[in-house]
Amino acid sequence: MPELPEMQALAERLHELLAGARFERVEPLSFSALKTVSPAPELLPGKRLLSTGRRGKFLRLDVGDDLAVLIHLSQGGRIDLQPRSVTSKPKGGVVRFRFDRDPAVLVKEFGTERKAGWWMLGPGDDGPLAKLGPDPFAPEFAELVRTGSDTGRIHALLRDQRTVAGIGRGYSDDILHRAGLSPYRSLASLDEAERERLLHAVHSVLTEALEAERRRVGGLPPKLGDHFTVHGKYGTPCPVCGSDLRRVSYQSHEVTYCPRCQTGGKILADRRLSRLIR
Numbered sequence: 001m002p003e004l005p006e007m008q009a010l011a012e013r014l015h016e017l018l019a020g021a022r023f024e025r026v027e028p029l030s031f032s033a034l035k036t037v038s039p040a041p042e043l044l045p046g047k048r049l050l051s052t053g054r055r056g057k058f059l060r061l062d063v064g065d066d067l068a069v070l071i072h073l074s075q076g077g078r079i080d081l082q083p084r085s086v087t088s089k090p091k092g093g094v095v096r097f098r099f100d101r102d103p104a105v106l107v108k109e110f111g112t113e114r115k116a117g118w119w120m121l122g123p124g125d126d127g128p129l130a131k132l133g134p135d136p137f138a139p140e141f142a143e144l145v146r147t148g149s150d151t152g153r154i155h156a157l158l159r160d161q162r163t164v165a166g167i168g169r170g171y172s173d174d175i176l177h178r179a180g181l182s183p184y185r186s187l188a189s190l191d192e193a194e195r196e197r198l199l200h201a202v203h204s205v206l207t208e209a210l211e212a213e214r215r216r217v218g219g220l221p222p223k224l225g226d227h228f229t230v231h232g233k234y235g236t237p238c239p240v241c242g243s244d245l246r247r248v249s250y251q252s253h254e255v256t257y258c259p260r261c262q263t264g265g266k267i268l269a270d271r272r273l274s275r276l277i278r
């Protein structure tokens with residue numbers, strides 16, 4: 001679930017620790033996690049890590065000779081920072097990068113899903129970044145929120161990386177709660193004031209989360225999202241109005257919302273609930 005705030009703060013920490021270090025070894029630990037065949041990762045040893053940054057939910061390592069490495073953690077991917085001396089093959093390992101100084105960077109999966117991946121990019125190649133929409137803080141996204149006529153649900157729109165890059169299931173719940181908008185509303189249905197509220201909520205929720213993430217040290221542990229307001233907090237009181245938070249369940253995720261703050265008291269149909277009751 002790492003989203004923009006987690007990945008941005010991680011990129012800043014790694015830059016602080018490792019910019020200028022030389023790659024010593026790259027250890028692919030999972031057969032299917034490397035998504036590119038060329039350029040080969042064997043080109044990395046000896047080259048310098050120039051900088052680390054973020055685009056969408058991707059971590060980007062810029063390397064000498066115009067090479068770059070992209071890392072996407074998906075839902076269960078995490079990062080451990082380790083002493084270079086550790087050589088044991090870790091459980092759930094995806095890839096480990098060793099440099100001429102500490103720390104080594106281990107990408108791993110903490111769950112059973114195997115979805116975290118990495119890419120090697122040559123000069124001028126944007127790989128999967130080419131398909132990403134604007135950053136949530138870019139003027140293009142503000143323009144979209146103010147004028148867009150998309151008729152799909154806003155919750156899905158915010159999570160669509162081609163529309164806006166960096167927001168996932170967690171922060172989209174918190175953003176819509178802050179904006180006081182139902183997850184089932186569409187952009188087309190919003191009036192001007194609601195659009196401004198949505199844009200402000202996107203910016204303020206992500207900014208506050210980034211500030212919290214910047215206090216983290218080290219890699220990214222299994223348990224993230226301790227600063228969510230409503231996401232994953234179904235059944236607990238809404239921090240704004242005290243009503244019980246409700247959820248809508250999908251196969252792979254759930255949407256949490258407050259009926260009083262977001263849907264005018266209406267309870268949205270939950271397929272899991274209706275299946276259980278029948």
Ligand SMILES: [Zn+2]
Pocket residue numbers: 238239240241242243258259260261262
């Ligand atoms: Zn509420």
